[in-house]
Amino acid sequence: MSDLAIEFSFGGAFGNNKVSLETLDELYGSKCSEAVAWLRNTPASTEGHGWLILPDADLTLIKEAGEWLKSFDSIIQVGIGGSALGNLMLNQAILGDFFNEEINYPKFYLADNPDPAKMTSIWNRVKNGSVALIGVSKSGKTLETMSQFLWFRDKMKSIGIDADKSIIVITDPQKGVFRDFSKETKCRVLDLPSSVGGRYSVLSAVGLLSSHAMGIDIDALLFSAKAMREALFSAKNTENPACILAKLNCFHEKSGRSMAVMMPYSSRMSFFAEWFAQLWGESLGKEGKGTTPVRFIGAIDQHSQVQLYTEGPDNKFFTIIKVKNHSQKVFVPTADSEVLSPLSYMCSVEVGDMLGMEALSTASSIIKSGRPLVWIEIEALNERTLGALIFFYEYMTALTGRMMGINPFDQPGVEQCKHYTYGLMGCIGYEKEAIEAKECFNVIKNNSIKL
Numbered sequence: 331m332s333d334l335a336i337e338f339s340f341g342g343a344f345g346n347n348k349v350s351l352e353t354l355d356e357l358y359g360s361k362c363s364e365a366v367a368w369l370r371n372t373p374a375s376t377e378g379h380g381w382l383i384l385p386d387a388d389l390t391l392i393k394e395a396g397e398w399l400k401s402f403d404s405i406i407q408v409g410i411g412g413s414a415l416g417n418l419m420l421n422q423a424i425l426g427d428f429f430n431e432e433i434n435y436p437k438f439y440l441a442d443n444p445d446p447a448k449m450t451s452i453w454n455r456v457k458n459g460s461v462a463l464i465g466v467s468k469s470g471k472t473l474e475t476m477s478q479f480l481w482f483r484d485k486m487k488s489i490g491i492d493a494d495k496s497i498i499v500i501t502d503p504q505k506g507v508f509r510d511f512s513k514e515t516k517c518r519v520l521d522l523p524s525s526v527g528g529r530y531s532v533l534s535a536v537g538l539l540s541s542h543a544m545g546i547d548i549d550a551l552l553f554s555a556k557a558m559r560e561a562l563f564s565a566k567n568t569e570n571p572a573c574i575l576a577k578l579n580c581f582h583e584k585s586g587r588s589m590a591v592m593m594p595y596s597s598r599m600s601f602f603a604e605w606f607a608q609l610w611g612e613s614l615g616k617e618g619k620g621t622t623p624v625r626f627i628g629a630i631d632q633h634s635q636v637q638l639y640t641e642g643p644d645n646k647f648f649t650i651i652k653v654k655n656h657s658q659k660v661f662v663p664t665a666d667s668e669v670l671s672p673l674s675y676m677c678s679v680e681v682g683d684m685l686g687m688e689a690l691s692t693a694s695s696i697i698k699s700g701r702p703l704v705w706i707e708i709e710a711l712n713e714r715t716l717g718a719l720i721f722f723y724e725y726m727t728a729l730t731g732r733m734m735g736i737n738p739f740d741q742p743g744v745e746q747c748k749h750y751t752y753g754l755m756g757c758i759g760y761e762k763e764a765i766e767a768k769e770c771f772n773v774i775k776n777n778s779i780k781l
Contacts, residue, residue: 334557334718335709336357337716338571342693343578345644345702347585355568358733362567365576365732369725370563378739380525381724383558384533385717386604389548394533395498396520396542402496403459404437406452407540408478413500414442415608416532417540419601424546426598436462444474452582461486463542464497466536468522470507472750500535512659527739529609530724533717550713555721562725572726576706579730582647582702583621590621594651595628595689598711603627606723613727613738620734621647629688636692640699648696648703651719652689655710670768683729 338427340351355362374383376757407417418440421429430437439452463486465479486493493508498518500507512519520535533539533555538548567573590610592603607623614620626635639646660681665673676684696703708715731738753764 334554334561335715336718336722337707338573338575339705339707340571340578342697342703342705343574345697346670346700347581347702349581351568351574354574354577354581358580359567361579361580361733362573362729365729366567366573368732369728375525377525378527378530378737380523380667381527381530382559384526385552385559385721389538389542389552391520392538392548393542395520395535398518399462399464399498399540399543399779400436401460402436402462404439404456405462405464405540405543406439406441406456406482406519407464407466408441408475408482409464409536410442410472410474411608411612412531413472413475413536414440415464415529415601415605416537418686419605420532420537420541420546420551420716421544421713422601423598424713425544429544433545438478438540438544441478442474444477449481453482457485457489461491461496463493463497465497465508466501466522466611467499467508468502468506468528470499470501470509470511473748473755476507483683495664500539524676529612530739532605538663547713551717551720553715554714556625558709558718558721559725562722572729575726576729577592578702578704579621579647580733583619583734587645587647587702588621589624589646590623591626591646591648591684592651592690593626593631593648593655593689595685596651596653596656597630598626599651599653600625600627602716602719609723609727612741612744614731614734614736616736616740616742619736628692629685632688632692636673636695640695644701646701648701649706650689650693650703651680651706652686653708653711654686657710657712658682668760673722759764 343352369379369382372379374380379388403463407414409417416642421438425433429730437456439456441452445510463479463482467474467475470476483493483497486496494517497515498520499508499512500520500522501512502524503509503521504524511517520539522531522534522536526534528536533552538551541551542548562570562572565573592606594603603625607625610623611620615622628650639648662676662679662681664677665671693703693705708719728738749760749763750767753760753762754767756764
């Protein structure tokens, strides 16, 4: 794994449980081997499995469309869940939190939640310049996406923009509303492979199109994802970090640890934690199984969550991600006042190093309390390590799901919620769902107190 600049450490992975990696393999080795073979041998054209070959994709059309997007003042992407979180994760991790204020590329806005205040705020920021609209939906029926797509398209037309010449959609190669729309309007279109699910789609056009337009090296992202894939496929299961972590997650779920806490020590990985939460929760939370993803950003959440983690219930499995070398070096200056002299111990300390010490301190506190923790250290946060981490977590999540005996690529609970909403919105064919949703909600309202 040294070529990928990522190190995995499992010495504290069992907490108070008197278990070894050898015992872990005895418990879950055969299930892991079967899951690895399933991922390796199932054709990529099979529903849900297409993400495994995304690192091999030809980027010509994506780059061509990305160059076109660079000619606009602003880009709005409408999408939700997997059609949004990956973009936010890539932009924040590589470009930083304030990229719209710092770079000369187009301003980028993600219209995910159909919140009127957010939609209006985005439009007010872009309406005085040229605007491109990216619509992302495989089916073209995603309520939150399509409602906003219609609204932004209408707003573009209202100020004289030839909207359909400023639109590109990313959708199923053969069918769906967006596919039909592209044929009718002749707007630009890119394929989202039909065997790639939304939460596994970040390394497709869904995540890569806007990334290229914003100056992210998408070749490097895919190169490192491919390198991670080859490393995972070639390693023995007992020496494969994804296999070990999948076994650990199965073990801790069975041991009553119902939460998986993701703890990156970098503000630029906040959306990585959000992306992980969808990937993990939507892939594994089925049939009474799975663990709940919890997001923690170091060092911020040391001051809001560590008390619970060290002295609360032992029902969590922790992962800390430390970045060794941050992109900027910031040093604490020398205290120039008598009253500040008690702070002299921190003078001349590099703040990135201090953040690393805080990660170490949190890890040590959790280990001292007997709670299980895995430590991941990356050399730097860039396209090289991010592409590898993305593929690692996609692979490990799919592996864990298979070992738990569930399908990591469907989301029946999400579909139920969608059907209720369709019914409440008056969509033909969902009348029974509307009645059922109202009946269920009436249970909630049966005992209300209004102040």
